[in-house]
Amino acid sequence: MLKLTFLGTSAGVPTKQRNVTALAIECLNPYLIGSIRQQDKNKSNNKNSKSRPWLLIDCGEGTQHQLLHTKLSLHQLAVICITHVHGDHCYGLPGLLASAAMSGRREPLTLIAPKAIATLLDAVILTTELHLPFAINFMTIEDLLSEPINQNKVTIRLDNQHQLEIDITPLSHRVASYGFGITQTITRRSLNTDKLIADSIQASALWGKLQQGEDVMTDDGRMLRSVDYVDNEISQTRAVIAGDNDTPERLKAAVVGADVLVHEATYTSDVLAKIQAKNPDFDPMHSSAQLLGRFAEQVGVRNLIMTHFSARYQSFDNPTSSTPNMAHIRLESESVYQGNLWLAHDFAQYMVNGSADLADLAGETESGSVQYLGSARDHNN
Incomplete structure (x- = not known):
């Protein structure tokens, strides 16, 4: 299970409601920590929630300030991934690393x-x-x-039963x-x-x-092979997180089997066209909500989360307003995309369940592999 917390959803510059891009992904193993949902509801139980390894995708300016409104700890941050070098995706990285050092982090960090x-x-x-007292x-x-x-792949082993690729x-x-x-x-x-009981092997070490x-020998000389008495269950969850991109088709192979796609939808198609026409020598090279929605529909993406919205779009949802707002992004997407759609906002949290057995452990049904959990700020009060 992967728990997504959006720390910034604005494109280019921050707004009063949105910071620039950053996304935290917690790696949850329900077999080890029990019911994730119940632990998140129990606000007095912070021990397990702070021991979960997590990843950071992009680190726009102010990301470390956004983290203060969540339960995420820099001590459990395992990996930082930066999609590209534009400032709204990386200017916050030096400050975040400095704060990790000052908070006492000593464990190595993958970048x-x-x-x-x-x-x-x-x-x-x-x-x-x-000075960074930990290795990068x-x-x-x-x-x-x-x-x-093994080109283009990195394997991160969290423990002997839990890994990321x-x-x-x-x-x-x-x-x-x-x-x-x-x-x-x-x-x-x-x-x-x-x-084991049928083979007269009573409970013991x-x-x-x-x-x-391990293969073991009984007191009466019988060799027991682990493979004969242990069933291995393998469950996978996959999320695809895109950096800035004006050609969603580049992700056609990557989204095969993905449980969710997170992708920028910086503009509506009419605004993007006006920007391109106004200055033919400068193409912002971003996706519109329509372009992204059409791609997701064509390739069968079941769950789509849009983010990285231009500062011109206000956070409210009112389709009748002349002021650009989230309704305009949403309606354009829904005109071409029939799957499950979310428009992210700062601190929005989503649980991604890749397998039915893991979903059942969290109290989910098979109706969808992504659930909106609300705001991390509300959960951190």
């Missing part, structure tokens, strides 16, 4: 980003005497895409921009106790060793 981000950090470290495992996107073996898709924007596919794989070993994958 997946364009090479230019290393130049940015080097300059900040040199000119501001920034910097993986440049350009190098990852050029590797002949991050794959990278080049997109189309004014600078090199990328999309990240986040695939969470959870393996659960279930001990077949009925078979041997059971635990078998469940951990």
Whole structure:
């Protein structure tokens, strides 16, 4: 299960209601921590919620301030992915790293980003005497895409039953921009106790060793193979998070099997056309709500979350208003897209369930793999 918290949903510049781009993704294993929903409702139980590893996709200016309104801790941040070098996606990175250092973080941190981000950090470290007491495992996107073996994929092992695979898709924007596919794989070993009892193997420490994958010898000399008594269940959840991109078709292969697509819808199609006509020499190279919705419909994306809205669009939803607002984005999307659609706002949270068995553990039904949870600010009160 992946829990998405939008920390910024504005394009280019912040507004009074929206900060610039950042998205937190918590990696939840319900087999280990029980009912996620119940823990989130129990506001006095913060221990487990603060021990969940999470990823940060983009880090616009002010992201660390947004985090203060959530339960997310920089000590549990496992990976930062930067889609491209425009400031509304990366200007907050040096400050966030500095705050992590000052809060006592010592564990290494993985950073997946364009090479230019290393130049940015080097300059900040040199000119501001920034000291980071933790190692940064910097993986440049350009190098990852050029590797002949396992190209464009990074595997992050959270524990022996829980891992992430991050794959990278080049997109189309004014600078090199990328999309990240986040695939969470959870393996659960279930001990077949009925078979053990039927084979006259009573409960003992041997059971635990078998469940951990060890072959064991009984007191009467019988060799027991773990594979004969343990069932492995594998569940996956996949989210695709796109950077700025004017050609959604670039993600056609990436969204196959995805449970949700998160993609920019900076403008409505008429506003985008006016911007392009006004200055033919400058194309902002963003997607419109119509362009994105049509792509999602054509390739069968079941769940679509739009974000990165131009500051001209106000946060209210009123289709009759002459002031550009979320209703105009929403209606244009709904005219071409029939799937489940959400327009993200700052602190909006969504639970993404990739498998029916995991969904059942969280009290979900099979009616949809994405559920809107409300605002992180409300949950953090």
